[in-house]
Amino acid sequence: MSEVLIADDSEFMRNLLREILEEDHRIVGEVENGVEAVEVYKEERPDLVMMDIVMPIRDGIEATDEIKNGDPEATVIMCTSVGQEEKMKEAVKAGADGYITKPFQKPSVIEAIEDAVGA
Amino acid sequence: MEVDIQSLETFNQLAAEGAQQATAMLAQMTGIQAEVEVTKITLMDRADIGEELAGQELVGIGFDLEGALVGDTTLVFEEACTGPIVEALPGGAAGDEMVESSVKELGNIMMSGFIDGWADFLGTTIEHSPPEYVEATGADVLPAADDPNEQVFVFKSHIEWPGEDLYFYIYMLPAYDQLTELMADSGTGEDAVPVDKLSVFNEMTKEGTATAAANVTQMTGIETDAEVTQISFAPVEDVPKQVDNKAYVGTAVEFSGTPSGYLMILFDEESAMNVAEALMPMEPEGEGFTDMHESAIEEMGNIMTSGFIDGWANVLETSVDHTPPRVVHDMGRAIIDPLAAQVGQHQEHAFIIESHMQTADLEFGCEIHALPDDAELRQALEELDVARKDETEPDVETIFE
Amino acid sequence: MKVYDSSTGTASSPEQERVKVGIAEYEVTTSDATLTTSGLGSCLGVALYDHGAGVAGLVHVMLPSADGVEDPNAAKYADTGIETLLLEMERVGANRDSIHAKVAGGSDMLDFSENGSGIGVRNMEQVESTLDDLGVPLVSEDVGGDHGRSLRLDGASGDLTVKSANKGSKTI
Numbered sequence: 001m002s003e004v005l006i007a008d009d010s011e012f013m014r015n016l017l018r019e020i021l022e023e024d025h026r027i028v029g030e031v032e033n034g035v036e037a038v039e040v041y042k043e044e045r046p047d048l049v050m051m052d053i054v055m056p057i058r059d060g061i062e063a064t065d066e067i068k069n070g071d072p073e074a075t076v077i078m079c080t081s082v083g084q085e086e087k088m089k090e091a092v093k094a095g096a097d098g099y100i101t102k103p104f105q106k107p108s109v110i111e112a113i114e115d116a117v118g119a
Numbered sequence: 120m121e122v123d124i125q126s127l128e129t130f131n132q133l134a135a136e137g138a139q140q141a142t143a144m145l146a147q148m149t150g151i152q153a154e155v156e157v158t159k160i161t162l163m164d165r166a167d168i169g170e171e172l173a174g175q176e177l178v179g180i181g182f183d184l185e186g187a188l189v190g191d192t193t194l195v196f197e198e199a200c201t202g203p204i205v206e207a208l209p210g211g212a213a214g215d216e217m218v219e220s221s222v223k224e225l226g227n228i229m230m231s232g233f234i235d236g237w238a239d240f241l242g243t244t245i246e247h248s249p250p251e252y253v254e255a256t257g258a259d260v261l262p263a264a265d266d267p268n269e270q271v272f273v274f275k276s277h278i279e280w281p282g283e284d285l286y287f288y289i290y291m292l293p294a295y296d297q298l299t300e301l302m303a304d305s306g307t308g309e310d311a312v313p314v315d316k317l318s319v320f321n322e323m324t325k326e327g328t329a330t331a332a333a334n335v336t337q338m339t340g341i342e343t344d345a346e347v348t349q350i351s352f353a354p355v356e357d358v359p360k361q362v363d364n365k366a367y368v369g370t371a372v373e374f375s376g377t378p379s380g381y382l383m384i385l386f387d388e389e390s391a392m393n394v395a396e397a398l399m400p401m402e403p404e405g406e407g408f409t410d411m412h413e414s415a416i417e418e419m420g421n422i423m424t425s426g427f428i429d430g431w432a433n434v435l436e437t438s439v440d441h442t443p444p445r446v447v448h449d450m451g452r453a454i455i456d457p458l459a460a461q462v463g464q465h466q467e468h469a470f471i472i473e474s475h476m477q478t479a480d481l482e483f484g485c486e487i488h489a490l491p492d493d494a495e496l497r498q499a500l501e502e503l504d505v506a507r508k509d510e511t512e513p514d515v516e517t518i519f520e
Numbered sequence: 521m522k523v524y525d526s527s528t529g530t531a532s533s534p535e536q537e538r539v540k541v542g543i544a545e546y547e548v549t550t551s552d553a554t555l556t557t558s559g560l561g562s563c564l565g566v567a568l569y570d571h572g573a574g575v576a577g578l579v580h581v582m583l584p585s586a587d588g589v590e591d592p593n594a595a596k597y598a599d600t601g602i603e604t605l606l607l608e609m610e611r612v613g614a615n616r617d618s619i620h621a622k623v624a625g626g627s628d629m630l631d632f633s634e635n636g637s638g639i640g641v642r643n644m645e646q647v648e649s650t651l652d653d654l655g656v657p658l659v660s661e662d663v664g665g666d667h668g669r670s671l672r673l674d675g676a677s678g679d680l681t682v683k684s685a686n687k688g689s690k691t692i
Contacts, residue, residue, distance in 0.1 A: 081425035356544035452559020453668020
């Protein structure tokens with residue numbers, strides 16, 4: 001059972017992700033912006049971060065960049081409504097391990113996680 | 120063909136003044152004090168023109184224009200208008216056959232009022248054919264399209280008769296090539312917009328609308344249809360009139376990049392309720408529109424916003440960022456007016472990118488309105504490589520090999 | 521722009537006692553008509569009335585100041601809008617010394633400006649300073665907040681009824 005941190009400013013989306021993930025994973029935190037994501041990551045060192053991009057205070061790409069700089073072993077999956085090629089390239093550059101576009105289906109989330117952290 | 124902002128303003132002004140003249144003619148003949156609510160120039164699919172008339176019983180007085188301006192113009196009255204109008208005419212309240220001829224004649228005079236200003240501006244004459252009387256439902260009151268898929272400019276005026284709570288409309292559909300030539304000739308060449316690229320941008324936006332609609336279907340199971348996408352140009356003070364003043368629930372964001380501006384996703388209250396409940400995994404606690412409903416609409420707005428603008432970014436090979444959505448639940452015009460005012464701080468006219476979607480059965484309607492900064496929209500059009508227009512989807516294969 | 525003057529007859533038919541004021545428009549009544557405007561977000565509705573002369577007017581302004589802008593539409597801006605309304609009211613018989621003002625609107629909903637104050641706040645600041653310059657007292661106001669408003673000015677009493685989508689209505 002891997003540990004997961006959920007970073008998304010939408011309460012609705014956090015609930016949805018929690019429902020999908022809590023069957024097989026332990027949710028170590030739910031945060032609403034990139035600053036909190038970095039902080040909680042440092043404290044908890046979860047196996048996986050599900051990271052939204054458009055968030056207040058600090059966006060998910062910057063947060064990913066910082067998490068990956070501090071811990072190259074970190075696994076971060078972007079989970080966002082943004083489907084822009086340039087943004088995807090930025091995410092790859094920041095070190096993202098996967099990219100899920102919203103709206104998503106449950107199987108695609110599970111598949112992305114399996115690909116990123118192993119089953 | 121390049122058309123500058125100044126000539127778009129001028130032509131919109133001509134249509135606005137023409138509508139006012141036509142309304143003044145009506146007042147002179149009948150004493151009816153109608154008010155021109157809004158006049159705008161819109162670039163859209165020929166087939167979608169008059170979509171807002173759907174279901175209404177209408178009377179149209181149609182004219183062919185010849186001379187400096189070629190095309191069709193139709194005065195459209197709600198059928199319920201004709202009775203009071205005929206009664207108000209001198210010697211009114213005559214039999215049925217008189218209704219047609221009275222309304223035709225009135226239309227004839229109003230049309231002269233509408234057209235005269237154009238002719239004066241262009242320093243030439245515009246002839247109009249004798250009026251043709253049509254009774255029809257919805258857009259059938261307008262002339263049939265030669266090519267429904269062609270994008271054309273239409274000048275629309277929305278006129279209100281406050282005493283009777285009735286409306287009428289003026290639709291002018293000039294021949295596209297001739298109109299764009301006229302506009303190009305009357306400009307100064309500054310701040311020019313390549314009009315053909317504006318059509319391409321419209322097509323990209325149509326893809327964005329389709330993506331946003333597909334998002335709705337994927338998330339809620341609600342099958343949308345009747346999607347309409349258009350781009351209009353109007354004075355900033357007319358921008359809030361694009362939206363009804365009934366209550367809406369929705370989201371607003373500021374987007375930045377090429378272009379930047381503001382974008383709203385608006386649902387009427389009933390649709391918002393339906394969408395939110397279709398999204399929620401369980402029954403909401405509490406009555407009415409709860410925080411959970413609001414959160415669901417927030418996320419729906421977020422996803423639809425991306426669906427709508429990502430296509431622009433991908434075709435332009437740039438990124439367009441947006442702020443987290445702010446949820447609003449208020450009168451439609453009060454929602455849009457702060458955004459129009461923010462745009463209005465540095466421009467007097469605005470482009471309005473607008474999409475509508477709805478369903479045939481279940482009560483669902485959604486409107487998307489974007490207000491781009493006009494200098495940045497022009498820049499985006501300049502940078503637009505028409506050959507890439509279908510590249511609205513990201514090339515996932517090459518990014519994540 | 522029309523004046524709903526009972527003496528002219530054509531502009532205001534007797535049954536039409538409600539007159540709508542659009543965005544960036546103003547109207548004046550000398551026949552106790554009700555002037556309405558709707559959907560104010562950051563826009564402001566400024567009501568002026570002179571009881572003695574029986575003249576009332578309402579302007580729906582969108583932006584603070586016409587300063588440096590060549591825009592023919594005076595009623596779009598708080599400064600020129602109020603001036604234009606006042607002059608029109610004086611033209612039809614109002615006396616500047618007995619004109620009072622009420623203001624509503626200027627919400628800061630959907631303000632994305634990151635620095636400085638939003639348009640709603642700046643609109644209100646401009647209204648206060650313009651009224652001050654013109655010597656017109658501001659007797660009551662319902663401004664700010666994060667909700668839209670619709671207004672109804674009773675030309676006879678000077679009562680300004682402010683309705684909001686979710687917060688009911690009140691008369692100021």
